[in-house]
Amino acid sequence: MVSQPAKILNFLRKQKYNADYELSAKQGADTLAYIALLEEKLLPAVLHTFWVESDNYFTVTKPWFASQIPFPLSLILPGRMSKGALNRILLTRGQPPLYHLREVEAQIYRDAKECLNLLSNRLGTSQFFFGDTPSTLDAYVFGFLAPLYKVRFPKVQLQEHLKQLSNLCRFCDDILSSYFRLSLGGISPAGQETVDANLQKLTQLVNKESNLIEKMDDNLRQSPQLPPRKLPTLKLTPAEEENNSFQRLSP
């Protein structure tokens, strides 16, 4: 079993899946450097926003996480991850001998904002970081930015900053729409048609039923009581399934 992004990427590379064929050696080196930058400057703030900031953690992250893992792990694991995140932040950023969160918070958010600015400068107006085709670095950056961009938190200072950097937002939206197949506005056009068709069918059925009910009323006194008729249930169509899974994504 392979966990952690770097190991997963290495594993895929050994299986001969590689997003970086088009890159020159220098660009490969740049990839490594930017990944280090992200891990050093942006990761502490992201960890803090998700796992340490109490408003965010208790209203969003913990229920979301706990809903996907079985009991009793749902009671233990989120707490452990939260402690691990806090630990990591304090040990890498805190100044000994006092490891206080308050002093570190301001610093890590400042670093994260600087890092976002640097990424925005580097991306400029191009579609991906190295031209027109995506590469490992794009995937890495997307992995960090997309949750920050999309998840609705009570305390949102980093998200606000990100939303001001329009090219990074455009970058996330592009990748979401091309690679994740869930459109952001609502249901996709194909889904819309099936919903319309279903609505039509439903209306027809309801009309038929109301006619039948009228006739039944007339016949009720003369004939023996008929067993109650159930309305035929509609099977979940792909559009409705899409709706459900979309709701699951945004808590």
Add this chain to the structure above:
Amino acid sequence: MSLVAEAFVSQIAAAEPWPENATLYQQLKGEQILLSDNAASLAVQAFLQMCNLPIKVVCRANAEYMSPSGKVPFIHVGNQVVSELGPIVQFVKAKGHSLSDGLGEVQKAEMKAYMELVNNMLLTAELYLQWCDEATVGEITHARYGSPYPWPLNHILAYQKQWEVKRKMKAIGWGKKTLDQVLEDVDQCCQALSQRLGTQPYFFNKQPTELDALVFGHLYTILTTQLTNDELSEKIPLPDTW
């Protein structure tokens, strides 16, 4: 340093020019200083030389405890004390000297990214080698770290420091790494730096920047320090520019 303190220091720094008696403090060169601290100290010295700022190096056994952030080296300029390369670069910039002013925004971003790469990979590998590799710890690190202090203080301090470093390694996920994996990471890092440098004299063409100072500090120390195993120094392809 907290943000308020940093802003305060910058304000004051801007007011005065660089004095003649600026000093840099590090641990004792011959007996006490360790690989990672030596690298950091050399990087700062190189940076100040590149800026043509005079600095005197003073060795003190308790340099680590004198430092405001607990890390060496630190410089004492006028009546301010600034530690670590990042804040020192900013401090020097506030005084009006900078090596990276000529760079564009994208190049500045690249420079910062590469500095983080060096810190992330090389520095962490050095720390790992010094404090988590049992052979090195036993033979070299413990003896050196506690050398200025009497027994039993030397042992206590060395163990305390080792515990701290191991905690940090565990928090960032390096606790489970073997020496080979660490060396592989160093290899990758050096290759990346080599690719970026290419055939230029410095990383950003004709002018040296703080990135050059940092890389020089680390590489020189790794190449010239004797450890129990020489694998770390073998990983560096012999550069012909230093």
